[in-house]
Amino acid sequence: MIERSLQALQQALAAKEISSVELTQLYLERIAQHNPQLNAYITVDPASSLARARAADAQLARGDGGPLTGIPIAHKDIFCSRGWLTTCGSKMLSNFVSPYDAAVIARFETAGAVLLGKTNMDEFAMGSSNETSFYGPVKNPWNDSCVPGGSSGGSAAAVAARLAPAATGTDTGGSIRQPAALCNLTGMKPSYGVVSRYGMIAFASSLDQAGPLARSAADCALLLNAMAGFDERDSTSLDRPAEDYSRELQTGAGEKPLAGFKIGLPEEFFGDGCSPEVMQLVEAAITEYRRLGAETVAVSLPSTHLSVAAYYVIAPAEASSNLARFDGVRYGYRAPQYRDLNELYSKSRAQGFGAEVKRRILIGTYVLSHGYYDAYYLQAQRIRRLIADDFAKAFEQCDVILGPTSPSTAFKLGEKAADPVQMYLSDIYTIAVNLAGLPAISLPCGFAGGLPAGLQLIGNYFTESRLLNVAHRYQQISSWHLQRPGGFA
Amino acid sequence: MKAWEVVIGIETHAQLSTQAKIFSGSSTAFGAAPNVQANAVDLALPGVLPVLNKGAVECAIRFGLAVGAEIAPRSVFARKNYFYPDLPKGYQISQYELPVVVGGKLTIQLGESEKVVTLARAHLEEDAGKSLHEGQGQHFHGRSGIDLNRAGTPLLEIVTEPDMRSAAEAVAYARALHALVRWIGICDGNMQEGSFRCDANVSVRRVGQTQLGTRREIKNLNSFRFMQQAIDYEVQWQIATLEEGGTIEQATVLFDVDSGETRAMRSKEDAHDYRYFPDPDLLPLLIDRQWVERVAAQMPELPTAKRERLLAEYALSDYDAKLLTSSLEMAAYYEAAVAVAGAANAKACANWVMVDLTARLNKEDREIDESPVSAEQLGGIVLRIADGTISTNIARKVFDALWNGDGNSADEVINKHGWQQISDSDALESTIDALLAANPTMVAEFRAGKEKAFNALVGQAMKMTRGKANPQQVSELLRKKIT
Numbered sequence: 021m022i023e024r025s026l027q028a029l030q031q032a033l034a035a036k037e038i039s040s041v042e043l044t045q046l047y048l049e050r051i052a053q054h055n056p057q058l059n060a061y062i063t064v065d066p067a068s069s070l071a072r073a074r075a076a077d078a079q080l081a082r083g084d085g086g087p088l089t090g091i092p093i094a095h096k097d098i099f100c101s102r103g104w105l106t107t108c109g110s111k112m113l114s115n116f117v118s119p120y121d122a123a124v125i126a127r128f129e130t131a132g133a134v135l136l137g138k139t140n141m142d143e144f145a146m147g148s149s150n151e152t153s154f155y156g157p158v159k160n161p162w163n164d165s166c167v168p169g170g171s172s173g174g175s176a177a178a179v180a181a182r183l184a185p186a187a188t189g190t191d192t193g194g195s196i197r198q199p200a201a202l203c204n205l206t207g208m209k210p211s212y213g214v215v216s217r218y219g220m221i222a223f224a225s226s227l228d229q230a231g232p233l234a235r236s237a238a239d240c241a242l243l244l245n246a247m248a249g250f251d252e253r254d255s256t257s258l259d260r261p262a263e264d265y266s267r268e269l270q271t272g273a274g275e276k277p278l279a280g281f282k283i284g285l286p287e288e289f290f291g292d293g294c295s296p297e298v299m300q301l302v303e304a305a306i307t308e309y310r311r312l313g314a315e316t317v318a319v320s321l322p323s324t325h326l327s328v329a330a331y332y333v334i335a336p337a338e339a340s341s342n343l344a345r346f347d348g349v350r351y352g353y354r355a356p357q358y359r360d361l362n363e364l365y366s367k368s369r370a371q372g373f374g375a376e377v378k379r380r381i382l383i384g385t386y387v388l389s390h391g392y393y394d395a396y397y398l399q400a401q402r403i404r405r406l407i408a409d410d411f412a413k414a415f416e417q418c419d420v421i422l423g424p425t426s427p428s429t430a431f432k433l434g435e436k437a438a439d440p441v442q443m444y445l446s447d448i449y450t451i452a453v454n455l456a457g458l459p460a461i462s463l464p465c466g467f468a469g470g471l472p473a474g475l476q477l478i479g480n481y482f483t484e485s486r487l488l489n490v491a492h493r494y495q496q497i498s499s500w501h502l503q504r505p506g507g508f509a
Numbered sequence: 510m511k512a513w514e515v516v517i518g519i520e521t522h523a524q525l526s527t528q529a530k531i532f533s534g535s536s537t538a539f540g541a542a543p544n545v546q547a548n549a550v551d552l553a554l555p556g557v558l559p560v561l562n563k564g565a566v567e568c569a570i571r572f573g574l575a576v577g578a579e580i581a582p583r584s585v586f587a588r589k590n591y592f593y594p595d596l597p598k599g600y601q602i603s604q605y606e607l608p609v610v611v612g613g614k615l616t617i618q619l620g621e622s623e624k625v626v627t628l629a630r631a632h633l634e635e636d637a638g639k640s641l642h643e644g645q646g647q648h649f650h651g652r653s654g655i656d657l658n659r660a661g662t663p664l665l666e667i668v669t670e671p672d673m674r675s676a677a678e679a680v681a682y683a684r685a686l687h688a689l690v691r692w693i694g695i696c697d698g699n700m701q702e703g704s705f706r707c708d709a710n711v712s713v714r715r716v717g718q719t720q721l722g723t724r725r726e727i728k729n730l731n732s733f734r735f736m737q738q739a740i741d742y743e744v745q746w747q748i749a750t751l752e753e754g755g756t757i758e759q760a761t762v763l764f765d766v767d768s769g770e771t772r773a774m775r776s777k778e779d780a781h782d783y784r785y786f787p788d789p790d791l792l793p794l795l796i797d798r799q800w801v802e803r804v805a806a807q808m809p810e811l812p813t814a815k816r817e818r819l820l821a822e823y824a825l826s827d828y829d830a831k832l833l834t835s836s837l838e839m840a841a842y843y844e845a846a847v848a849v850a851g852a853a854n855a856k857a858c859a860n861w862v863m864v865d866l867t868a869r870l871n872k873e874d875r876e877i878d879e880s881p882v883s884a885e886q887l888g889g890i891v892l893r894i895a896d897g898t899i900s901t902n903i904a905r906k907v908f909d910a911l912w913n914g915d916g917n918s919a920d921e922v923i924n925k926h927g928w929q930q931i932s933d934s935d936a937l938e939s940t941i942d943a944l945l946a947a948n949p950t951m952v953a954e955f956r957a958g959k960e961k962a963f964n965a966l967v968g969q970a971m972k973m974t975r976g977k978a979n980p981q982q983v984s985e986l987l988r989k990k991i992t
């Protein structure tokens with residue numbers, strides 16, 4: 021059962037082969053068994069999940085279930101969930117039970133999915149290793165001395181270890197795609213504005229985007245169908261007609277399903293900086309794509325080398341302001357002792373935030389300060405436009421852009437924790453996509469030293485459906501994505 | 510030594526009369542119990558997002574049109590970052606580099622003369638909540654309370670150039686602006702409730718000096734009287750300080766109503782660095798010509814246009830026209846009265862509104878929109894004077910009756926009391942015949958040349974008719990009969 025696709029699970033539920041309660045129970049038991057080792061979940065609430073499963077079973081009995089009815093889904097603890105502890109991986113919100121549902125949570129609820137639990141994450145989504153969580157690091161199911169990636173590391177580890185059929189994540193600079201790559205999953209960051217940010221605790225508002233983490237592109241398409249959609253409560257949400265993201269997956273395959281298709285290979289993604297083992301796997305995948313009929317063309321993204329620098333100005337700037345509301349006044353952590361208002365603020369924030377969050381608040385405060393704003397923030401915004409222009413030019417020559425997702429496979433816990441710059445560079449291939457607001461997907465492309473590697477496909481705006489199709493075609497002729505880490509049978 | 514010149518610029522926060530807040534659906538009504546009008550967005554719960562209320566934008570467009578400003582086709586909301594307990598997000602959403610309204614002019618009245626004040630800009634922003642401290646009828650056991658009902662209320666901050674040269678000019682400007690925002694219906698102007706508050710930037714320099722002196726900003730002036738007092742005090746203080754060889758430090762000051770003094774709240778050194786940057790949760794505000802035209806079509810006639818129309822249509826004096834257009838309520842009242850009395854009686858209506866009605870309102874400390882005598886009723890009175898039904902004296906009695914709620918219309922009151930003038934000359938003649946027969950002595954005195962006796966006879970006639978006779982007609986008849 022734990023290896024079945026979401027579609028197969030839905031069929032099993034519809035055929036009464038298994039009930040939603042049984043399926044939920046199965047995963048709750050797996051969580052109870054394996055979570056102590058992985059630390060993938062922050063909160064599990066069996067009573068609440070099972071109540072939802074019973075409601076789903078009633079719906080299934082009436083025969084009016086949808087594609088996700090009764091299927092348990094894990095949600096990153098960044099999504100406010102009514103009645104659930106919603107921590108964002110921080111001590112600051114370690115006592116915050118949300119009184120409302122995020123748009124993403126509400127949409128899954130409407131789709132009949134079961135909220136299986138809230139997954140661990142880097143504190144306020146700031147990190148690439150899941151080591152900054154107040155709730156402790158998450159372990160990579162493929163090797164528990166390695167990180168699962170971040171910031172959606174809990175979601176990735178949960179799905180990889182089959183502690184959830186699928187999960188949600190958020191991606192500000194690679195936080196879905198990099199953990200997907202490091203845990204052998206398929207993970208998608210949609211175009212900015214496709215999924216509502218309402219109720220998703222903000223890190224960097226102009227970059228944050230929620231998306232699916234699953235075992236295949238086909239599963240991601242079903243999840244995205246539930247997640248995507250216009251929301252008037254989010255001013256940056258785009259009012260576009262609804263689409264079925266799995267529609268291109270249904271079309272006939274044939275010998276060469278990608279004939280006439282152009283894959284752009286940016287020279288900047290194939291130079292130094294990427295480990296040879298990962299590069300080799302990516303090259304092998306390119307060969308497979310040619311076999312599927314795709315043509316490859318060389319493209320250039322000359323400004324992408326500036327993306328990490330620009331990102332680490334813009335994201336902290338927005339974060340420094342977004343996190344100002346966590347002041348100990350109305351909710352969340354408040355220092356037990358303070359003499360006056362200033363101490364209430366400074367102690368609550370000093371004690372409530374971890375080191376990485378403080379570092380980024382300081383950077384953000386600095387770059388927005390009088391006299392530095394032009395040199396940092398405005399300059400970074402200019403670079404952002406250059407990066408978007410690079411992609412626009414590249415997409416005149418190709419349909420999708422392909423490269424590695426992460427420069428290496430999963431690194432050791434603690435290996436980069438002391439060196440923020442090394443940590444930041446692990447997002448070197450993913451960050452430009454957020455700066456441009458484009459959709460991208462990471463999918464498994466093989467193993468090096470027993471650890472999975474990921475391939476990234478970047479599309480033009482609103483080509484999620486095409487990206488899912490291109491990933492899906494590869495998964496039809498490969499089996500990397502079907503591999504399960506040992507010890508989680 | 511040259512005399513001092515005072516330089517004043519005013520920033521006004523006008524609370525916009527929208528039903529909902531500027532970035533959330535909560536009500537903006539005043540006076541609710543603390544925090545009942547604060548939803549998840551106003552409380553700044555994790556994950557919530559602002560959504561712009563288009564009604565607030567339309568208020569800004571209205572204002573821009575009313576002062577002949579440019580309505581920016583693209584303006585940007587920015588975050589002003591600072592920590593305060595009544596600022597839930599830790600930043601205020603405002604507009605910084607690109608405001609929605611740019612420029613504009615407002616004509617102010619200074620006795621008989623006028624002056625044009627240039628506006629720099631007007632921008633949209635959200636109000637903060639209120640901190641409640643021990644004492645104000647509240648008990649917090651040594652703590653402070655926070656009421657977020659006001660948090661997120663839409664404000665239009667209107668900023669002038671440093672164009673004013675005295676406290677009187679500053680007050681005249683504030684009054685003109687106050688009348689205008691109420692006239693165009695974007696702000697209720699209630700200063701006690703804080704709907705209209707002004708900050709005055711005050712500096713002094715020697716006459717002839719081109720460079721501006723160092724300014725101090727007097728915050729939160731919520732009455733015209735306090736504004737006058739605060740600026741007067743501040744100017745005096747600055748001049749005295751400079752004349753004693755001191756220097757002025759840039760500072761924010763508060764006006765202490767009890768002592769009548771201004772006191773520094775914070776100096777430039779501890780001025781905040783607000784770290785403004787464009788709010789990534791909100792798209793740039795785009796206003797196309799169609800939108801501006803739609804709003805323009807719904808605008809009431811502006812005071813200047815109305816004044817000119819009154820001058821042209823009703824042949825009023827300049828003074829009358831100005832007074833009658835000093836507020837939207839006054840103008841609306843006047844025009845409704847004229848609609849009943851007829852354009853031919855426009856001048857008479859003007860006199861009644863400006864003299865009798867205004868005097869009575871002032872006496873009872875009421876606003877014109879609270880007048881017990883409606884515009885239609887007053888128009889009815891004027892109409893009956895004009896057609897000879899009643900005399901001006903009787904008209905005052907009708908006005909009093911209506912003021913006291915004795916009747917629904919002038920005609921009803923006149924009929925009820927039988928106050929129609931006796932213009933039937935037969936009836937009047939017989940009354941006068943009776944009068945002359947009863948007062949032979951007076952008739953003789955008049956014939957002997959005593960004009961006083963004639964006046965006494967007229968008075969007697971009016972008395973006998975209980976004031977209903979037309980005095981003109983009475984004297985004509987009397988003269989005819991005696992001479």
